[in-house]
Amino acid sequence: MRNPASFFNSIQRPACVVVPRVDVHVQKAMATIYHDRVRYAVMSGGHTGMTGWNSVQDGILIFFGKMKSITYDESRNRATIQPGVRWGEALSQLEPYGVAPMGGRLGDIGTGLLLGGGVSYLAPENGWSTDGVTEMDVILVDGRQVTVNASNQYSDLFRALKGGGSRFGIVTRFEVEPIRVGRRSDKNWYGGVILYPESSAEALIRAVHKFVQTNTDPKAAALFILGYVMQNGKPVASHTVAYFYKGSSLPRDVFGDFLDIPHDFESLAPMSYIEATDVFGAGDDRGFGHRFSGTSFVGEPEKCLKAFRDFQRFATESAHAVNSTVFGLTPIPLHQIETARKKGGNALQPALRPYLSAHWNTVFLEGQEQIPAKVELGLKWLMRRNPPCSGAPLDMNESDATQNVYATYGDYEFLKHVYQKYDPTRFNVRYSQGPIGL
Ligand SMILES: Cc1cc2nc3c(=O)[nH]c(=O)nc-3n(C[C@H](O)[C@H](O)[C@H](O)COP(=O)(O)OP(=O)(O)OC[C@H]3O[C@@H](n4cnc5c(N)ncnc54)[C@H](O)[C@@H]3O)c2cc1C
Incomplete structure (x- = not known):
């Protein structure tokens, strides 16, 4: 497993590292963590500068290093990105199609960026990186899986995840609308x-x-x-x-x-x-x-x-x-x-x-x-x-x-409400480090 970007996050030692290959592995891990009341953390690209957000002492770390697939549906202009992908990889794999997902400004950063908002050089014209997300698969804190988008019954959770960070669930699939930027040879x-x-x-x-x-x-x-x-x-x-x-x-x-x-x-x-x-x-x-x-x-x-x-x-x-x-x-x-x-x-x-x-x-x-x-x-x-x-x-x-x-945030009250709805026992706040205030 590659060390996280901040050395401070290399110091804590989890008791167990779960390396999921499919969603059901995350579901089972979360159901067990929830049932047994275990401290946990999630790591995708490992780039957070916040100590403890992607590492845990003696708890369970869910590390997405093996969920790295990217697919592209040209007819709909939609890319499906698994959480272990880093932006440099996403850009290289979609380059032959002349499109780029909105991500970060450094290639080593991972998909956790989408959950925090995310700013790229495409932002002024196209919004925050998270504004390119059209759908997500999410494992809730008790292990249930839901698919969230702007128009289904989970539209509140969808909106909260777009900038609300890691508190609302674990994302196992991002569907994004990439931007038509041209190919490497297009000096536009x-x-x-x-x-x-x-x-x-x-x-x-x-x-x-x-x-x-x-x-x-x-x-x-x-x-x-x-x-x-x-x-x-x-x-x-x-x-x-x-x-x-x-x-x-x-x-x-x-x-x-x-x-x-x-x-x-x-x-x-x-x-x-x-x-x-x-x-x-x-x-x-x-x-x-x-x-x-x-x-x-x-x-x-x-x-x-x-x-x-x-x-x-x-x-x-x-x-x-x-x-x-x-x-x-x-x-x-x-x-x-x-x-x-x-x-x-x-x-x-x-x-x-x-x-x-x-x-x-x-x-x-x-x-x-x-x-x-x-x-x-x-x-x-x-x-x-x-x-x-x-x-x-x-x-x-x-x-x-x-x-x-x-x-x-302008949506603070809404976020508190959504958090209460999807994690009524406040398990994530009590058993995982992350943004404060919910
Ligand atoms: C040198 C440097 C440069 C940076 N430049 C930029 C920049 O240009 N633009 C920008 O917007 N940001 C930038 N960042 C910040 C970076 O975007 C965030 O740290 C981002 O959260 C990193 O995502 P990650 O997947 O690499 O990190 P991770 O450390 O793996 O994850 C970050 C957080 O998200 C949570 N998380 C990760 N994956 C999931 C998931 N699938 N489901 C639920 N929670 C998850 C983690 O638990 C953690 O709390 C920079 C950071 C550094 C250190």
Whole structure:
């Protein structure tokens, strides 16, 4: 079994690992876990940054490493994806058909992303990755299996699973509507990465605020990774931004502000969608603990600038104890929110206004088993001083286990109701780690 992405999740030892090959294996495992009241966890791609969400000490781990099939029905444009598939595999297998499922921005990430919402470079035009899901097979907490979609008797569960995370059941089949992106040889996207010096960071933050508020072109996508790599106990700036446009150039009326900010290096070129998903590599490093925490920003850039200055202070004070740390910003434009609603909506249900989804991700030293107390305090300080803005949900995939992500969702009350309906004894909350607040 491959180690999880965060080293902190390699430390706990389950008493038993169930490696299902068919749904009935999951049904039997859950029925037994439920009957015998055993602690459990589920792992698909293993990429969560939340310690304990895909690992369990002395309990049962359900690991989807053998359920990795992908099929494609060209006549309906539907792909069926089993939970053990990673996005790089899904993209490669569907590439001959010129389509791509909406997944993540790193190939090593797995399908757990769909349950947390999920953001890809296709998001501005097509919604969150979970908005591409059309049907799921779900094993409920007591081992019963149901098929959920937008129009059957389980439409409430379907909606809750689209962004509600791991609390509502175990998904054994995702049916998704992929996006027609073309083949690897079709260089119908343009973009790549630009590296900026420390002196450009604040200009970038002002520019991304303007971009998310004013850009109305859904063919534009960007990911801002402002970060520091620690060298000899000092943070060295590594501010990297990926820009993509579905077209033959980065139009100046969309990207001009970013292109004019002084930068050290740029690598921009025509490329296919599948190549765009690889500009940061697969993200398959192992051996380092990760710790995510999230926030969000609406309106003027001042709050984000303050959060960035706090982050700089955190980076300086943690430099001896960590490998690297990043402050990531993903623009969530109004057209993305409107598209998600048109597709039926998801559990996040943001307010109808653009925002920046933000996270801090700290990567610890190789083999380091515990987060040093001073760094832990620093992370808590960052979260306390920079709470999410109202109506702009936290990204469950990139938040901290102590943050109540559900409380930032527009559909919080609905989610509590659905959880109560499908897990009336609250078994999942009592016997499994995961998002808090239900
Ligand atoms: C370096 C890095 C980069 C990232 N980049 C992005 C990005 O670009 N876009 C983005 O949206 N996210 C990103 N993420 C976050 C990532 O999407 C989430 O961590 C996601 O949950 C990972 O899914 P997984 O299957 O790989 O992980 P896992 O750790 O296997 O699962 C994550 C969670 O989902 C639960 N789960 C998994 N499968 C199932 C299932 N079938 N049924 C029920 N519950 C299940 C697990 O129990 C766990 O709680 C990134 C994370 C890292 C560490």
